[in-house]
Amino acid sequence: MFRLFLVAVALAIAAGQAPAAGFVGNFQAAPPDPAHQRIALSLARGQIPQRIADHLNSVLQLPAPVLIQFQACGMENAFFSPRQRAVVFCYEMQDAIHKRVTWLSSSVGASTRTATEMLDGALWFILLHEVGHAVHQVADLPTLGRREDVADQLATWIAIRRPPAGVNEPITGGMLVFLNPQTRTDYEAMGGPHSLDAQRLMNVACWAFGADPVRYRELPDMVRLPDARRASCAEEWAAIDAAVPRLLGRVLKPARAAPW
């Protein structure tokens, strides 16, 4: 099933849906599951896959095509497939995030608008994390840290320095992704490629607070960031902020001048 899916992605690329270089958005228009059909409809109505690709292409200049593919996968996942050069966002993952954000929002009495902004932010953060993997592989960038932590750093940097227009909560929405009731802290999880969800939550909170201690002033308390770590957030962010443009080099397009 999953192999068939990857073959479909490869065929989509081979069919010329991807340009010579850069991101291109695509989605499965008629998935069998009614819940996935609703997601596909909202993607189509908002032209979301292509708008995502357009934003990424305004920030990054990749030497090869990368497909941003929304599709049913038979599992709750989002990932970058190096072989197919595709960031795959599974409908199952979107559905799960939607349910989690809805539950969290209702439990704290958030408005529908806030819940929608959080959902958009969560989806963007996940996407930017996978785009971080894609950029690393496609642009053949060096790395020393764990790739999963680097992908979180790249996602946070883009969310703060080059946020997509109209997406107001890519950081706090992204943090919701790590508030996972099924989060694991066992031996297997500790030895895995990802930092633990609680660590990823605190990392993103720390970096965002370091970047903008006014806008994100509530985050350290919200995640109960230890005082000693809190004191180093500005320095951690400054290091990321200096490193990302140097790491990306020509892959990073210059920021557009502000219209004022």
Ligand SMILES: [Zn+2]
């Ligand atoms: Zn990852």
